[in-house]
Amino acid sequence: MLTAQAWIGRSVACACGQTHHVPIEKVCIGSDMLERLKAYAAAQHAEVWLIVSDANTHPLLGGATASALAAAGHKVDTHVFPETHDLLPDRPQIEAVRRRIRETGAQVAVAVGSGVINDITRYASFKESIPYVVVATAPSMDGYASSVAALQFDGLKTTLPAHTARAIFADPSVLARAPWELIQAGFxxxxxxxxxxxxxxxxxxxxxxxxxxxxxxxxxxxxxxxxxxxxxxxxxxxxxxxxxxxxxxxxxxxxxxxxxxxxxxxxxxxxxxxxxxxxxxxxxxxxxxxxxxxxxxxxxxxxxxxxxxxxxxxxxxxxxxxxxxxxxxxxxxxxxxxxxxxxxxxxxxxxxxxxxxxxxxxxxxxxxxxxxxxxxxxxxxxxxxxxxxxxxxxxxxxxxxxxxxxxxxxxxxxxxxxxxxxxxxxxxxxxxxxxxxx
CATH class of the missing domain: 1.20.1090.10 (Dehydroquinate synthase-like - alpha domain)
Structure with missing residues (x-):
């Protein structure tokens, strides 16, 4: 089966006449993904990392991600949305993450979660001109590797240009334990x-x-x-x-x-x-x-x-x-x-x-x-x-x-x-x- 690995991290002249460049550097799916995240982070020459999560994903994986990066010698800050549901990718939430990036001097943002967390972090990091990384918690949507952000402004869903995640990390055992409704959503x-x-x-x-x-x-x-x-x-x-x-x-x-x-x-x-x-x-x-x-x-x-x-x-x-x-x-x-x-x-x-x-x-x-x-x-x-x-x-x-x-x-x-x-x-x-x- 043709997979994403054939395209990531390089430019490819395609038969369609375009040269495709997918700037994702790594896709890692495995039980050792936190160790591989630490190794990836060590090669990035970035000292300050901001973990973005919510009340569901922070106890699930956000805290462990922050601890792993801190143990590897990085300065780690967090932004945890208090919502357990109905978090919207709207202007106030995006501005909150942008403000946190500026306050902490973060050089890389890490989205720990799935759809909304990913879109908020993607767009906020894009607007602040810093890269971002994804630690996925559920197989719930197609936006992990996308270069656009699905947002909601003035009640309208809108898709705006942003940037792709530099790397995507996921643990299959975490994905399989995701709430059933999130697996349904991904399907x-x-x-x-x-x-x-x-x-x-x-x-x-x-x-x-x-x-x-x-x-x-x-x-x-x-x-x-x-x-x-x-x-x-x-x-x-x-x-x-x-x-x-x-x-x-x-x-x-x-x-x-x-x-x-x-x-x-x-x-x-x-x-x-x-x-x-x-x-x-x-x-x-x-x-x-x-x-x-x-x-x-x-x-x-x-x-x-x-x-x-x-x-x-x-x-x-x-x-x-x-x-x-x-x-x-x-x-x-x-x-x-x-x-x-x-x-x-x-x-x-x-x-x-x-x-x-x-x-x-x-x-x-x-x-x-x-x-x-x-x-x-x-x-x-x-x-x-x-x-x-x-x-x-x-x-x-x-x-x-x-x-x-x-x-x-x-x-x-x-x-x-x-x-x-x-x-x-x-x-x-x-x-x-x-x-x-x-």
């Missing part, structure tokens, strides 16, 4: 790549959006392996959990290779981001990103399954960002409206400039291009059921009215082309939403 985040890869390939097929086959494969192969290993994850089999973590790291490396989240974030993530926005507005409780993405994947497969029912394709209708739409956006999104409007304006302009690429495509040729991923759908559905994510709507407080609102508006949150844009371009969105909801 949900990884299985969502079934849709993001389809959206990427659809945009490449119809509009010649650049697609790197190596990055695609780096995500696709471990994704398929984890789908097949759902029962092992359910029983917390150590090797299955390790494979899940490696798949998540591979996904992050793929994002670092192409310089954005395109390989790993498509329409399934747009649904999750919209649900986050509704939670910010108080219309539902905040929920795990990975659980939301896994649940969203069940719905997005339904949209893709509608493609064979579209008998005749038409030249796509350009998106019209009329005044009534802009007024609705400003009312609904508030402070985030400008971001939404700008994203849709960029997408409309880009698609208009590439209309000539569309000519000659038929339903049959599009389905042929997407068939490899379509062939997995039955296995994906089974795996989501095994992992307890297929029927998570009630637990996530997502009912039919929320689903309809989400399907009608989730496309607004990003400038990325997805199946929603395809359906809208065919003037089939209302039909598709009705068909999917039954």
């Amino acid at each position: 949900g985040d990884l299985v969502g790549k079934t849709i993001s890869l389809l959206d990427w390939k659809l945009a490449h097929t119809l509009y010649q959006e650049p697609l790197c086959a190596a990055a695609y494969e780096l995500v696709q192969k471990p994704l398929k392996a984890c789908i097949d290993a759902a029962e092992g994850l359910r029983s917390r089999d150590a090797e299955a959990v390790r494979e899940l973590f490696l798949g998540l790291v591979n996904a992050g490396v793929a994002m670092a290779m192409v310089g954005n989240s395109r390989p790993c974030s498509g329409s399934e993530h747009h649904l999750s981001h919209f649900w986050d926005l509704l939670a910010y507005k108080g219309r539902r409780a905040h929920a795990s990103h990975g659980h939301q993405v896994g649940y969203a994947t069940t719905w997005m497969m339904k949209f893709y399954r509608l493609l064979p029912q579209i008998d005749e394709l038409v030249q796509p209708r350009p998106r019209t960002l009329d005044m009534s739409w802009r007024e609705w956006v400003r009312e609904f999104y508030g402070d985030g409206a400008e971001t939404v409007e700008a994203a849709q304006a960029r997408k409309a302009e880009r698609l208009a400039a590439r209309q000539d690429h569309w000519r000659g495509w038929s339903r049959k040729s599009i389905l042929a291009a997407l068939q490899p991923e379509f062939s997995w759908f039955a296995q994906v559905e089974r795996a989501l059921g095994v992992m307890g994510l297929a029927d998570a709507g009630a637990r996530l407080e997502i009912d039919r009215p929320i689903l309809q609102e989400t399907f009608e508006h989730a496309w607004e949150l990003r400038d990325r082309y997805t199946i929603f844009d395809f359906l809208a371009g065919q003037d089939r969105m209302a039909w598709a939403v009705e068909a999917v909801l039954g």
Whole structure:
């Protein structure tokens, strides 16, 4: 299997025409990871290290990480968020870590935790121009090796450029003991790549959006392996959990290779981001990103399954960002409206400039291009059921009215082309939403 090790720490001239540079220096997964962290730290010529954790991860591994680095002769400071849940990667938390970096004179930040801790530390260290290292506590998300930070500003999920971790350390025994909901979240985040890869390939097929086959494969192969290993994850089999973590790291490396989240974030993530926005507005409780993405994947497969029912394709209708739409956006999104409007304006302009690429495509040729991923759908559905994510709507407080609102508006949150844009371009969105909801 193609792994992240083939790409990290060096520049590689790729067949896609780009030279990929993934600046991760080390990925270490083993029971001796703290000893290997000490050896790594000794070679960094950095005296002051800041450990960033929360009330859950500090007693689990943050304290041990601080003690190991201190025993190796480094000056170690800590920043422990008091939250046990619902910590958000927002401006106040990022500023708190930035302030702590300046106060301590830290030369390296260490994120001990998973999703939110990683994103906060990644972005804060990036803004303060110091490197950071990850000590993972759960196989819960794909951001460990990513070069972007998933943040939440003004209620909107936003992905901003940052930097990759210099090194990633994980102990499989710790990963396997992670709370079940975090293992579910990691699987949900990884299985969502079934849709993001389809959206990427659809945009490449119809509009010649650049697609790197190596990055695609780096995500696709471990994704398929984890789908097949759902029962092992359910029983917390150590090797299955390790494979899940490696798949998540591979996904992050793929994002670092192409310089954005395109390989790993498509329409399934747009649904999750919209649900986050509704939670910010108080219309539902905040929920795990990975659980939301896994649940969203069940719905997005339904949209893709509608493609064979579209008998005749038409030249796509350009998106019209009329005044009534802009007024609705400003009312609904508030402070985030400008971001939404700008994203849709960029997408409309880009698609208009590439209309000539569309000519000659038929339903049959599009389905042929997407068939490899379509062939997995039955296995994906089974795996989501095994992992307890297929029927998570009630637990996530997502009912039919929320689903309809989400399907009608989730496309607004990003400038990325997805199946929603395809359906809208065919003037089939209302039909598709009705068909999917039954």
